[in-house]
Amino acid sequence: MRRNKWPLITMLLSIAVAILAGCGAQEPSWTAFEGAANQKAFPVPKEANKTERASQSSEIDYVRYALPSIKESDEIPDPYLQEIAAWGWKEETSQSSGSQKVFQKDGQIVHLSVHDGFFTVLVPRDKKPTVKVKTIETTE
Template sequence: MQRRGIQHSLYLMLGVLMMVFVIAGCTSSEPGWTDFVGAAVDKSFPVPKEAKQSETVLNNSKMDYVHYSLTGLHESKDVPEAYEQVIAEWGWKELKEESTGTTWVYEKGKQIVQLTIHENSFTVLIPKPERKMVIQGLESSP
């Protein structure tokens, strides 16, 4: 009788342990790539809704940028395919000749966006156009 109780307890513990493994296996630390919102620096550039804004610099003379943390994002040679597709769907075109390393450059109309992917984070940067000063020379009169 006592042996049967121990056996049932072992089966119960084994069942609970298996459920823990199943639940842990079903949760993913990879981004979902399903819901997107506009970036803090440019609402027309998509960012995953699950990304957490961690740093923003606006009104800098050379650039505006926002840094997002996103668990499961990996620094690599490519933008994740699902994200790349959404960026294109939102009307952005990659400027391949401008993209280098882990920074990709996109254009939409006259707007330029740089996307840099880091380990578990990414940055969306908007460079400000350089303002060239025109200096008119003085013409000497005879």
């Protein structure tokens, strides 16, 4: 009876290793996109998971997306940049650098910032004056 336990234990361990290996981080396919939570007209990979959103600030609205295989030291993948351009966004190269890019479309601005294991989509809010200025006419 003891001799029959080892094949069973070996088989169970093999199954456990196969399951764990299948759950590991994979490289994104960069083929399926959806609109960002804070700017529906800006694409994010469907494989990315929204982990945080801060929209209480009066100046910015940002969303953080987890994507384990993305690295700050790497360039933003070309398929992603091509998809952003296909959605009509143009990079503002004078404001972009390395893993932080700024895009513009129809007067809207989006900042894309890549970090190790996640990226953020930041949308600055328009600052509109809250006080109307009256002009005073004087007669001389």
